[in-house]
Structures are given as structure tokens and as C-alpha cells.
Amino acid sequence: MKKIIFSAVLISFFISCKKESKDHQLQLEKNTIKKVNTPECYLGVIKKDSVLMHLNFEGNQLISGNLIYNFYEKDKNEGSIVGQLKGDTLFADYTFTSEGVLSVREVVFLKEGNNYIEGFGETVDDNKGKVKFKDKKKLMFDGKLVLAKTACK
Missing domain, CATH: 1.20.5 (Single alpha-helices involved in coiled-coils or other helix-helix interfaces)
Structure with a gap:
């Protein structure tokens, strides 16, 4: 037993x-x-100009994205962006083609609610083929270019 x-x-x-x-x-x-994030899309329109931004984040890391500046009666700038969200600010490198020339420049967007506001500031060429902001502390977010969240297509 x-x-x-x-x-x-x-x-x-x-x-x-x-x-x-x-x-x-x-x-x-x-x-x-891994947490899979849903793609986010944003659109800004000023008169006959438009800007479309498509983002794919993994946490705060922008793993892929596309940015298209379509200015009326000017060449379209279209390319990819990769960067990082630091607090409420997205810092990214924008690799694009304009007039048949491949370029890289730093871009910055301030997140406010469901919008991104593009920031501007004085830039310098780093002599390695990239245009960077001279002083990130002096960036201006004047609200002239606001990208509103939109459905991704």
C-alpha cells in the first residue's frame, strides 16, 4: 500500500x-x-504642395519609412527615412532622389497628438554627403508644415 x-x-x-x-x-x-506596430501614415497639404509620410516603428526605433515631398511645379523628392523617436521628437535621416541625384539630409518632426510638425533650422554639409542640422537646440517648429494622421493606402 x-x-x-x-x-x-x-x-x-x-x-x-x-x-x-x-x-x-x-x-x-x-x-x-516582438511587438508588431501598425504602420502610421501622415499627410500635409499647403495650397498645391503636399507631403506624405509613412512610418513603421518598433518601440521608439523608426525601422522603416517613406517620405514624399510633392511641390507644385517642382521636382518631387521621394525617399526613405530611418531614425528614432526621442520623447516627442522624431529625428531621422532622409535618403532621397531629386533631379536624378541621390542625397541624404537630416529631418525632424515634433509629434503633437495625431500630427507631426516639421522642424527647420540652419544646416551644414558634413563633407560625407549628408546635410545635418548645425544646432539641434535651435530647431524651429513654426507649424507651417503640419502632417495629420491619415489612413495608410
Whole structure:
């Protein structure tokens, strides 16, 4: 009789250990699954000019995005952006083609609610083919170019 009770206790112990192991494994899998963020799209229109921005974030990291400046009666600037959201400000490198020339310049947008406001400031060429802001502390967000959240197409 003691052998039967001992065997039953032993089996219960192994079953509970196996269940805890499975629960622990499920918890580990949940913790390692990356959060997939929904793409975000923004559109700004000023008279006959428009700007479209498409963003894909992973946490605060902008892993991919597209930015299109479509200015009336001027060449369209279209390219990709990659950067990081620091607080409420998106700093990114914009790699684009305009008039057949590939360029890289730093862009900045201030997040306000469901909008992004483009920032401007004095720029310098870093002699490596990239145009950067001279002093990020002096950036201006005057509200002239506001991109409102819109449905992605």
C-alpha cells in the first residue's frame, strides 16, 4: 500500500513539474515575441504642395519609412527615412532622389497628438554627403508644415 501511495505522490510531483515547465516555456515565448506596430501614415497639404509620410516603428526605433515631398511645379523628392523617436521628437535621416541625384539630409518632426510638425533650422554639409542640422537646440517648429494622421493606402 505504501508503494502505491508513494508512486501516486511521485507521479503527481512529475506531472506538476512538467506543467510548470510548460507554463514557464509559454511565458518565455510571450516575453520574446516582438511587438508588431501598425504602420502610421501622415499627410500635409499647403495650397498645391503636399507631403506624405509613412512610418513603421518598433518601440521608439523608426525601422522603416517613406517620405514624399510633392511641390507644385517642382521636382518631387521621394525617399526613405530611418531614425528614432526621442520623447516627442522624431529625428531621422532622409535618403532621397531629386533631379536624378541621390542625397541624404537630416529631418525632424515634433509629434503633437495625431500630427507631426516639421522642424527647420540652419544646416551644414558634413563633407560625407549628408546635410545635418548645425544646432539641434535651435530647431524651429513654426507649424507651417503640419502632417495629420491619415489612413495608410
